[in-house]
Amino acid sequence: MHRTYVKVLEDVLDANGTIAAANRDDFDRAGVTVVNLMSAPGAGKTTLLERSLRGLDVRVGVVEGDVASTLDADRIAQLHVSVVQIDTDPSFGGECHLDANMVRSALPSLPLDELDLVLIENVGNLVCPAEFLVGEHHRVMVSSVAEGEDKPLKYPLMFRACELVIVNKIDLLPHLDFDLDRYLHNLDAVHPGVDRLLVSAKTGEGVDAWREWLVRVGRREAVPA
């Protein structure tokens, strides 16, 4: 018996990337723009979707990712948009993120040809979702002021992975010690110049700008810097 050295030089996430590319091809063939929405648990992704999807001027579908339950999909279904729930617990080992294969498994449940825009609400987690492409065209993260202004410095991987940061729960600012200027300074330190929108999914403040962003990407118009 002897030992052999085998050169591999392969990115560990190549296999996921291959499936993500297949998803992306399917989305492009159907003319659908896909947005991967990521955040920590409780940042307000589902509430933001509830606030922003009703009466949107593009045809929307939603993929809900959670470890367990259909609570979020049930909420989104009230808006009369196509929704499919992926629970990672029973089928995918309780994974803390969606990967390309999980999203691929959900595609037959969505009428892609009848949609302009699909929002994928990822599992709440500030690390893993940033690692796994799912075939999306845009990556957006929701960050709430209740999480503290140091989060960009603690989770640079996530804050660097997105092109737009939605700063949610700004209605809470008067009640918190959160220093918004310092937060934005920290955000610019890890992702200089990244687009940001200040919103309150609860009061609706700033949500129109987010809706306009969704319509623009849903129509595949250039998003102004």
Next chain:
Amino acid sequence: MHELSLASAIVDTVERHAGGRPVTVITMRVGALRQVVPESLELYVELVGRGTVCAGARLELEVVPARLACCGAEWEPPSFRCPSCGGGGTVVSGDEFLVESIQVEEVEACIART
């Protein structure tokens, strides 16, 4: 949790290259920007690798420091902002996540002659 997901992907990658042979060493290059805790990754590769060709394999990690570049200068995080122009620097190194090589056992004696 992060390391658990990545450990599964590592074991999958190694299995594709091992050709069924038992793996003794997995050598990886991991960039500092990947926010991986080496001890945690070792533990999970050991767990996920049980019952596969990776069972008992030693994980050797080379952590690649993060370097950013812009305006002719290079620097290290935490700041990703160019000290000269204020723009975002380009990542020169630090986002690698590669299985560089593996060491496998050739078990000729086990191949039955028919």
